[in-house]
Amino acid sequence: MKVATRRQFLAAAGTAAALTALPRGLQAQGAATRAGTLAADPMRPQFHLLPAKNWMNDPNGPIYFQGQYHMFFQYNPEAAVWGNMSWNHAVSSDMLHWSHLPVALTPTPAGPDAYGVFSGSAIQVGSRVYAVYTGTKKGSPELATIRDKKSEIQESQCLAWSDDPRLVLWTKDPAPIVPRPPEGLRITGFRDPSAWKQGDWYYMTVGSGIAQVGGCVLLYRSKDMRTWEYLHVLVQGAWNGQPTTNPCEDGEMWECPEFFALDGGHVLIYSTLGKVFWVSGILNEATMKFKAARTGLLDLESFYAPKTQLDAAGRRILWGWIQERRSEDAMRTAGWSGMMSLPRVLNLDKDGTLRMQVLPETRALRSAAVPVTKADTGLRAVLPRATGEVLCTGAGATDFTFGLQTSAGDLFRVQYHRDKHAFVADGKEIALAPADLPVLHAFVDGSVVELIVAGRLGYTRRFYYADITAPDVTAWTDGSGTSLQAWQVSPISSNRLTTPA
Template structure:
């Protein structure tokens, strides 16, 4: 087994700067042979303040190069207190970033831009905001998303309407400079103005004549909440859904995802922000906070179901196969499957007992008192992830989270899982396309090991494989945080 890292919770294969704060992924774009990922970044501390755009790029989604900070606040400018979320496009050999210009005390964030002609190493901001004022019927306004469709440029901006509904507002342009407001592209259901909701970070993907709208739900009382996905089609600048909205990720630690159109036809990639699930003082002691999820492929099935799976390139991160077991497990006792490292990729096929719960337990302490619990309840038709015992440190959050089955299940039908664990983050994918992201912070001194268990009389069958993941693909060079701060 590998030697534990100096910080056992700092992810090894998930993208983030080596220190300090990261949150929303921004400006995801493929340009000149590279995938570019920008992100909200504080170069000075592990807290959400002094927001810049950090920047990394990759040719293969495996090896990442950290580039100089792309955007920094301009003293006295519209973005004096932060370069907040947005996206980027590749056009005519240049990169154009669209972002939210933040100033403390202003409830809206004007849309503005910056351009790069050298692959994202240096940037020039426009002298004034692109869209300085929001429509009059809004109470929140931020997070542009720009794409090209049918020969025209389109932009969604996250918003809250005065009547309490969340909205994605639509603009159009022929030249990226002059934008016409067309009204709400889509809104949430009618709401109580006394209990308003807003939509942050709208993202839109097209699959032929169908569309997928992703929004991050936000409220003034509680702030960021969860992410919902809407499927349907657009007609005359309005999006009509064909199914009720559902959660994009069923875990507690996922927000503000962003899309990237891969160079292959109809392949969409997505990254999300996974925030810390521990006391803020602990993050300050560690010197870092936040991580981006692994890149995911987004699919749209014929029935309108949105699915997610790890990007196919991530199979190249697998190193030695450390576990391969097939076991029939009864309630007489759990079965030890073997040891795993702190960073591993696991596939499991579980044929559950039809009457009771069965699952896997990732044990991280020598005495077995610290563990992450993943199980399936065939009666309720739920996958259950329980982190109530996942850390012996009381500063870590607890909780039990479920993923409902998308369709009714036949008894003894196998449940297929892929679980990627990277020190303090677990991404749990079902073969049905659903995902649950959870953070946990083991502090036990034992080797990590897996157990299979069931509480049913008939027993359950398990086939489990696990591979160590190679962290050598991530080049976490020091970000040149100050190089462009005054540019």
């Protein structure tokens, strides 16, 4: 979980974007904390998960349990900016339609999580679900694990459990299960545990870093989920050598790591440098040493701190926090901040390349086809009020550009170059395999675009506007032989998920 420069990041994003908080017609209604105002905000999404109000960030402990999908996530019950970190809770039967449940975990005064219940994961053991998470409290500088200007926050790994079939009632272990980082390491952070069962052992990764060396992932094991033994550094990264006030911004700290088996190999995902990276390779299960083979980015833009889970069919599902790109003042005025990405299904190629696609079952949200028109410059489809789905497929024999735009200008453009068999998005070249089709799959929802580039990379963008209604978004492509399909998408609730638990 990103902590030390959360406010700096938000302020910088707001300055760069220079965006309004609420459409003009809603600003007169006040601070936008009333459910009616939130439900009327056209920038609030209609088919993405988010809390009824206030701030959210990292997904925590997504799990399929007793026939339901449970999503926990970082949440501020008090405001639409970061603070008072707790685990909020929502439930779904299909990973698409969600209902809010009561907040699951909150800070315990004088406890190891008194400053905040930070990110973690969930694991089922019989009829019980355990949550491992980072508890934070203020302490003396010599015990601090968050290295920033103040150096007063101490992180430890904590445990909670639920025997409730609805996962509403939770019990916390009063003492941390891993109270301190390993001895002898000059760590730059110590948070975001992720646990799994393998053979006779439970294993747990923790995000960390070694000062002036780089971010890393620490590996632990346990027989009972309570007593943990430190093993070794699972993966070590490299610092970029440019010190910042937050080690996550210069690669000296990795946060929100997760390690999992996939299609005959293993994959590590982690967040640093404002991005999310993946590494695939082979795990020696006897020594628990990991040999990396390939690496890449998960997403180009507003996507951070992801978690995964297995669904009912055994597919590996990826969730991520879609960040805002507006100021703290704008978020306070709007009364909400952040959303969950759509679920993405992960697979691993034989060469170790990570692939992704938006959950195919999202087709159930399509309500009607959007007409596609042909002009001298190519194909066009208009998504009314910034809501819809678009699929653009190139022939592979010609160059083409795909874009989304409003009357105010471009949201983005992505180019395909046939000579390289590659896309270029946000200045980054995404090379395709020889058998890959040049396909782009986009979802537009109020103030967000989620684009999957040829099943290889996400490109998540935010956009804002001042009108009381959302603008129409035009999808277009100019390539010969390129096809364009588009659909309207149905809301997952009648009021933009503003009904509280």
